[in-house]
Amino acid sequence: MLGLNSKDFTLFLVVVVLVIAAPILLNPFPSDSAFAQFNAGYPALMQRFVIFGILVIGFNILFGLTGYLSFGHAAFLGVGSFAAVWMFKLLSYNIVPAVLLSVIVAGLFSVVIGYVSLRRSGIYFSILTLAFAQMMYAIAYSDLLGKFFGGIVTNGETGLQVYNDDPQILMSPGDPTVPHLFGWEMNSSFTWDVGGWSFVFQNGYYLSGILMLASFYLAIRIFRSPFGLMLRAIKSNQNRLAYTGVSSRPYALAAFVISGMYAGLAGGLLAAMDPLTGAERMFWTASGEIVIMSILGGVGTLIGPILGAGVIKYMENIVSTINDNVVHGWFAFMPDGIENILVTVIHPFIGKGWHLTLGLVFMAVVIFLPGGLVEGGQRLGRLFERRKVEEKPPTATTEPAE
Amino acid sequence: MGILEVKGVNKRFGGLQALGNVNLSIAENTVHAIIGPNGAGKSTLLNVLVGKLIPDSGSVMFDGQSVLGRKPHEINQLGISRVFQTPEIFTDLTVLENVMIPCFAKRDGAFRMHAIESVGHEVDIKTQAETMLADVNMLEKSNMHAGSLSRGDKRRLEMAMCLVQEPRLLLLDEPTAGMARADTNNTIDLLKEIKAKRDITMAIIEHDMHVVFSLAERITVLAQGTPLVEDTPDNIKGHPKVKEAYLGEAAH
Numbered sequence: 001m002l003g004l005n006s007k008d009f010t011l012f013l014v015v016v017v018l019v020i021a022a023p024i025l026l027n028p029f030p031s032d033s034a035f036a037q038f039n040a041g042y043p044a045l046m047q048r049f050v051i052f053g054i055l056v057i058g059f060n061i062l063f064g065l066t067g068y069l070s071f072g073h074a075a076f077l078g079v080g081s082f083a084a085v086w087m088f089k090l091l092s093y094n095i096v097p098a099v100l101l102s103v104i105v106a107g108l109f110s111v112v113i114g115y116v117s118l119r120r121s122g123i124y125f126s127i128l129t130l131a132f133a134q135m136m137y138a139i140a141y142s143d144l145l146g147k148f149f150g151g152i153v154t155n156g157e158t159g160l161q162v163y164n165d166d167p168q169i170l171m172s173p174g175d176p177t178v179p180h181l182f183g184w185e186m187n188s189s190f191t192w193d194v195g196g197w198s199f200v201f202q203n204g205y206y207l208s209g210i211l212m213l214a215s216f217y218l219a220i221r222i223f224r225s226p227f228g229l230m231l232r233a234i235k236s237n238q239n240r241l242a243y244t245g246v247s248s249r250p251y252a253l254a255a256f257v258i259s260g261m262y263a264g265l266a267g268g269l270l271a272a273m274d275p276l277t278g279a280e281r282m283f284w285t286a287s288g289e290i291v292i293m294s295i296l297g298g299v300g301t302l303i304g305p306i307l308g309a310g311v312i313k314y315m316e317n318i319v320s321t322i323n324d325n326v327v328h329g330w331f332a333f334m335p336d337g338i339e340n341i342l343v344t345v346i347h348p349f350i351g352k353g354w355h356l357t358l359g360l361v362f363m364a365v366v367i368f369l370p371g372g373l374v375e376g377g378q379r380l381g382r383l384f385e386r387r388k389v390e391e392k393p394p395t396a397t398t399e400p401a402e
Numbered sequence: 403m404g405i406l407e408v409k410g411v412n413k414r415f416g417g418l419q420a421l422g423n424v425n426l427s428i429a430e431n432t433v434h435a436i437i438g439p440n441g442a443g444k445s446t447l448l449n450v451l452v453g454k455l456i457p458d459s460g461s462v463m464f465d466g467q468s469v470l471g472r473k474p475h476e477i478n479q480l481g482i483s484r485v486f487q488t489p490e491i492f493t494d495l496t497v498l499e500n501v502m503i504p505c506f507a508k509r510d511g512a513f514r515m516h517a518i519e520s521v522g523h524e525v526d527i528k529t530q531a532e533t534m535l536a537d538v539n540m541l542e543k544s545n546m547h548a549g550s551l552s553r554g555d556k557r558r559l560e561m562a563m564c565l566v567q568e569p570r571l572l573l574l575d576e577p578t579a580g581m582a583r584a585d586t587n588n589t590i591d592l593l594k595e596i597k598a599k600r601d602i603t604m605a606i607i608e609h610d611m612h613v614v615f616s617l618a619e620r621i622t623v624l625a626q627g628t629p630l631v632e633d634t635p636d637n638i639k640g641h642p643k644v645k646e647a648y649l650g651e652a653a654h
Contacts (some may be wrong), residue, residue: 003520226506226516226524229495233503236492243452243490244504244563245478247512254515 008220011303015216019209022046023199030196037326040314043189043202044273048313050205050212051269056293056305057212057219058262062255063291064300065228067235068118071126072133073290075113076106076260078140078282080267082153085160088275092170093162093179095186095207099268106264107257109136114256118249121238133287140279159278179272181207186272204273211269212306215262220302222258231255292358296365298372307373312358319354405430405603406451406571411460413446413627420446421457422627428571428605428620433597435606435614438624444607447624448575451605452484453477464571475512483569487576489556491563493549497540500548501531501562508567534566537599538592554585558592565596574606578613590616615639 001009018025027041040046059073080102087098117128139145145153154160162168179186186204193199222228233241234248241248271277280286289312297308327346331339349357369375404427413421421443428434438444449455450462453472462469464480472480492500505527510516522528535541538558543551548559557577564572577593578586590613596602597617608614614621615635622632623644630643638644 003518005520005522221520222517224520224522225518226510226514226521228517229499229503229506229521232495232499233492236494237490239474239486240490240492240563241503242474243478243484245475245507245512245567246503247473247475250513254517258517 002217004220005224008224008302012213012217012220015303015306016213019050019213022049022209023201023205027197027199031198032196034329037322038318040318041199043187043200043205045313045317046202046205047208047269047273048317049310050208051266051273052293052309052313053212053306054208054215054269055263055266056290056297056309057215058259058266059290060259060294060300060305061219061222061231061262062259063294064305065223065231065235066252066255068121068252068256069126069291070117070129070256070259070287071284071291072113072129072131072136072287073259073263074284074286075133075136075282076110076263077267077270077286078136078277078279079109080106080264081271081277081281082140082160082267083264084268084271085162085275085277088162088168088179088271089160089166090169092168093176093275094170095179095181095268095272098179098272099265102264102268102271103261104264106267107261110257110260110263111253114253114260118252118256130284130287133282134284137279137282137284140282154279157279159276161276179204179275208269208273211265215265216302216306223302227251227254292362296362296372298374301372301374304372304374311361311373315354315358315361319350319357320352322350324351404428405465406605407461407463408447408451409461409463411447411450411457411462413443413450413455413457420627421450424460424624424627424629426622426629426632428603430570430603431601432619433593433604433606433617434620434622435608435618436622436624437608437611437614438630441626442624443627444624445575446627448573448607451573452482478507478567478569479512481570483564483567483572485557485560485564485572485574485577487579489553489560491548491556491560493547495548496544497535497546497548497551497559498528498531498544500559501534501566502527504563504567505530531566534562537565538562553581554588557581557585557589561592561596565600565602568600570603572602572604574604574608576608576610577606578608578610586610586613589613593617 004012023041023046025041026046027039029035029039055073055077059070063069083102083105084098087101091097113129113132117125117132120128140154141157143152143154143156146155176183176185184203186207187202189200189202191198191200230246230251233246234252238248267281293308293312294305295308296311297306298304324343324347327343327350328339331342334342347353365372371378406428408424408426411421411424424447436444436447446455450457451469452474453469454474456470464482467480469477469480469482492503502521509527532541532544535544538561540555540558540562543555548556551559578589581589593604594617597604606614606617618635620632621635621638623630623638631638631641633641
C-alpha cells in the first residue's frame, strides 16, 4: 500500500492513528485527579512532540543511514525559525510562505555547511558542524548581521518577534493577527468535555501532525530506496563503495541537505505555533538534545527517533513541573518521618533536576539497550514469542538467535 | 598491445626507489601474476595501477586511457575492479544487498538521486544479483548479514561483487593472504571457475607460489622495484635469475 511493504505500511498506520488520537491517548487521567500532572495531551506539548519528531526523523536520515554525526543540527532549526518569523513580519501571518521559506533557507545553509564539513569524516565532521552551528549562534545572539547591514536581522538576545509597525504587506484589515493557514488559526481549538476528562483538539497540533506524517512517510520511502541503500553503504564501508564506482560525497551531501531541510521545516513550524524566536534555539545544547533523542529512540530505525523525541519532550515538560509539594501529596498517607525521607530522596530527580533523571535514563538505555528503546521493544516482542513457543512445544521449531 | 600498459614508471619515497623504470603489459584475457620478495614494490605498483599513488614519471594506460590521477570510483567506471587483501564488503548489509549495490552502481553511475522508488521493486537488479550469487554458490545465504559470513565466504562475496559489474580487469591483492590451506585451495578453484566461465583479465599480486603457479598464465617477477623477468610459469620456475632473487631466498 502507498508503495510501502506491508510491515512498513502497518507501522505508518499505527503512527497515523497515534497522531490523530494523541489528544485522547495522552490524557488518560481525569483533569481533577492527582495524576492529571502526568497528562501530556495539551496542545503546546503535543506540538513539540510532532515538531521535534520531524526534526529527529530528518536527523536520522543523516546519522542513522550514513553514520555522519552532525553536532550542529539545531542551527538549521534556528535558521528555519528566523526565516518564518521574517515572513510573518514582511508578508502576513499566513504560514505557507513562512514554512516554505524556512525549508528553503535551511536547505541553502545545509548545502554550504555540508559541502565544507563533509570533506572530513568521523569526529572531525562532528566538530566542523558544531563549529558552524556555534558561529551561527554567536552571529544570531549578538545580531552581527543586523549591525553590519544596519537595522535588525536576528534581534540579538531579545529575540525576533512581530511588531505592530512591521510592514506585513499582504495583510488585509480583517485578517487574523495570529499565525493561520488561509484564515484557519493555528492556536484555536475545540475542547471536548466528557466525564472528568477534557480533551483539546488544536488546529496547530493537527497541522504539525499532518506534516510529521508526511515527513515520516517520505523518510520510509528514502530508507527503502536505492538512495537509502547507498547511504547505508556509506556507513558500512566507504572504501568498497568507492571501488564499486560510487562517489560517496554527493550521496552524503544529499542526505545532509535533506536532513537540514527537515530541521528547517521543524523550525518554521515552531515559529508558526508561536511567532517568536531567539538565538538560543541554535545553541549547542539544542543540537546535543537532537543527538540524544535519536540515540535514546534507536539510531537508524524508522520509529526510534519519534519515540526518543517524545520521551525527552515529555520529561522536559512533565518531570520538570513536579515539585516537592506534589510529591508530599503522593506520600501523604505515610507517617511524616518516612514521607520526608522519601521526598528528600526524590527531590534531586524532579523539577529542575529533570536533567539528572534524563541522564540516568540515557545511561541505562545506552548500556543495556544499545539499539535504543526500539531494541527494548524488540526484546519484549521476542520474549513473548518465546513464551508462545514454549507453550506448544510439539509444533515449535527452534530458530538460532539473531 | 595489452589491455593494461605500464610504461617507464618511477616512484621514489624520499631516498627509497620504490619503483624504477617499470614496464609491464598485461594482455587481454590472461591471468597475469606479479610476484616478488617483500619490499619488491608490488603494493606500490598496485597502488599506482588503481590511481591511489601518482608516479614521479611514466604512464599507466588502461585500454588507451590514462588511469593516473583518477579517483577510485572513476577507475572502477573504466572497467577495473579490485579485490583487497582482507575482503572489503558491506558488513552491516545483507549478502544480497552487497551484490545489489554494484549492480546499481553499474546502471546508475557515480551518483543518482533514486530516493522514492523501493529497492524491492527493482526486479532486474535483484535478478542480476541473485544470478551472480547462484554463480558463486551463495544464493541460500542471500539474507544473511555479510559480517557474519566465514572468511572464505566473505572472499567469495567480494569476488561476486566485483564480477557482477563485468569488469574488464580484475586486480587481486594477495587474495589468499592469511588463509588456511583449504581456504586457499577453495579460492584457487573459485578463480579458475570464474576464468573458465567468462572473458576476464586478472592481475594477481601474490606471495604464495602455490597460488601463482596454479593460476597464472604469465608471471612478472619484481625485485627491488624493477621487473626482473616476465615469462610463462614453466620458464619462471627454472629461471636462474628468479631463483637467485626470490625462490632461492624463499628456500632459506
